[in-house]
Amino acid sequence: MASKAVITQRHKEGKQKNVQAERRNRRVLGDIGNVVKAVDAGKPKNPIKTNRPMTRSLCAQLVAKGLPVVGGKDPKDIQLIDDGVMGRKDASVLEAAAVKKKDSDQKPTVTLSCEEEIKPKSSGRKSRPDYSEKTEKAFTSILSARSKAACGLINKPQNEIIANIDASDVDDELAAVEYVDDIYKYYKLTEGDGQVHDYMPSQTDINSKMRSILIDWLVEVHRKFELMPESLYLTINIVDRYLSMKIVPRRELQLVGVGSMLIACKYEEIWAPEVNDFIAISDNAYNREQVLLMEKSILAKLEWYLTVPTPYVFLVRYIKSSVPSDPEMENMTFFLAELGLTHYTTVVTYCPSVIAASAVYAARCTLKKSPFWTETLKHYTGYSEDQLRDCVKLLVSYHAALSESKLKAVYKKFARPEKGVVALVPPLKVI
Template sequence: MEEARAGTAVVPPPPKGGDGLRNNRRVLQDIGNRPITRSFRAQLIAKAQEKGVKNMNPVVLPVLEDKVALNQKRISTQKVVPRKEIEKQTAEDLVIISSDEEEKDKSVEGRKEVKTLTSILTARSKAMALGVNIKPKEKIVEIDSADVNNELAVVEYIDDLYKFYKLTEDDSRVHDYMDSQPDINTRMRSILIDWLIDVHRKFELMPETFYLTVNILDRYLSKKIISRRELQLVGISSMVIASKYEEIWAPQVNDFVCLSDYAYSADQILRMEKAILGKLEWYLTVPTPYVFLSRYIKASVSPDVEMKNMVFFLAELGILHYPTIILYSPSMISAAAVYAARHTLNKIPVWTETLKHHTGHSEEQLRDCAKLLVGLHSNSAESKLQAVYRKFSRPEYGAVALFVPAKSFHSSS
């Protein structure tokens, strides 16, 4: 008992008889029942090597190594280690082995992601040397986002509508018809439209009414030869038709009779109205310049009242001028009016990606028409036809007619 308490192993007495002795020896020869210490392991390996060399059997050593490893595993599993110590050893002894190719890939990938200041400056220098524009492209502003909840704005159809207007504007566009009119000329047409501008302002009609009136007048004159005396009658009847089409409260025919100083009777106006509608086959839904003006002004992005008045001033000068409507389409006149107005008011940038997107025209395409409009602005104060100039010299229109014309076009005009 005392020896057991001191930690000394107690050996039982050997069994009696020869068989028991042989059994004990056989058991002791089984290395699987004996703990493998370092010294014992060395002895076993040495004996195994000697035995393998003697018998020329190279398989003995690996088998012995596997058996030794198995015993070590059994011994290690029996040892109880605290959990904290295991976690500490795992964190300290854990080694992740990766191949050289993986390390190379990771290093290359890391180098691709990191852009140094030197590389950026070098790239910019090369781009400038090659003449490449590295300025970021201007974004197109969504001009209809504020009208998504407005049912009258028909935002979901607006782009398709203006594509249709662009495709059909040539159908209602007039070409040079003065050669087919022996009794009237371009000067008479301008005098008539100048008078209609005053009538339009007197009745306080919608802008759409004026542009449709001019469109009806020109289309009828391109199809029908008239006398000089009938010209004013055609103009009055055209405005009667446009008023009925566009206005909620259209002026009475007798009102036009009074404004014409009783030059024509109500019956004459109604007969001419019928003749015009028949000649035009009641085709009145046409894309006039006003249709495009309202859209292009909106594309200017938050235009002020001054900008709107200047655009309409230049557009009406163009409508009054016969060569302008012959040379350019309604959409081109509208876009050029916006372009010339931005030049006049020194808007920067003069032409944006948003305007280019919605108008479909670049600055180069608009320059000639804009130059023509700026020239009309320069000569408006001295012109004998003063209706447009008087209208836009009034305070309610911002007196934009009194502004200095765009200097970039003024010298060439």
């Protein structure tokens, strides 16, 4: 009995070991891979896939069009062929074939595979247009064309098309092409701050002729010092603004010009002339202390407001708009502009942008540039010919009277070869 109990005990232990080993070899129930599908006895383990929806669809289309597919006249015998592999019958195909049985009997039998493409024969009717190849204009393009036609932008001559004058400066970071239009809009909004009105009635000891003599002398000083053009235009602006705010005696008028040019040079030049240079060029008429006191007085009256749009900033833009531009055209424009700034009437009557645009217009007329005023100039200046005509007549009259005038600084400056001797060009007679 004891031995039997021992054998039973060993048998149980062995059975438990076999169960544990089987548990270790058994895969986790959560593993999807341990689910084995049952295989039908009558089917192979790896059956050939016969589900060919594209083939059946093609066959159904052919049957519907009256073309039978392999297999004789009985629609029950119709089968689908795909790369030589026989598939199962499709009930929808059989039904469609039965409906079209009479038509299929009269047409030849055609064998098809999925690699063949049968195009339907063209009938007498036009086929449906392909929208991808549609050549008709879209509704938006038609409206845009009508809008341009209404604005008169389509049938304009080639020379009246607005040119993009900033196209060549796209890669130039200093040109600020993205902001240049906004910059000049701001200049036009603020140019009134730097413009002066008729101030001579308030001056008791000087007149407009003395002012013209001073400006003529400053043009000569500017040329001898070889300064930047911006310095001259800012100097004239400072002189006029100061004279419009303070009554100046005759003996200090030249001192106002010296102090104004000293300030303008410090603002515009890289290497500004020193105070002693201005004292020497004014023939020691004033000492150092007087020049520095005048500089302080001017800055105090103007409240250090020196960033103003002078005619020069507009001249640069408007000359560029005069397409095509050339050195002769540029020199003639600056010549007429400086002639205008020398005279008091021009400065107090017209704003800087009008003076600049009128100088360009007068230069084109003098040099026989046709047309005198283009759509490009009208676009970038914002002025029409009628708006500039009075100022242009004034500039042309200064040019015509230059031979009899005693103020020769501007004439000498632009009669030099480096300025293209534009001062020698005959003035315009009719405008």
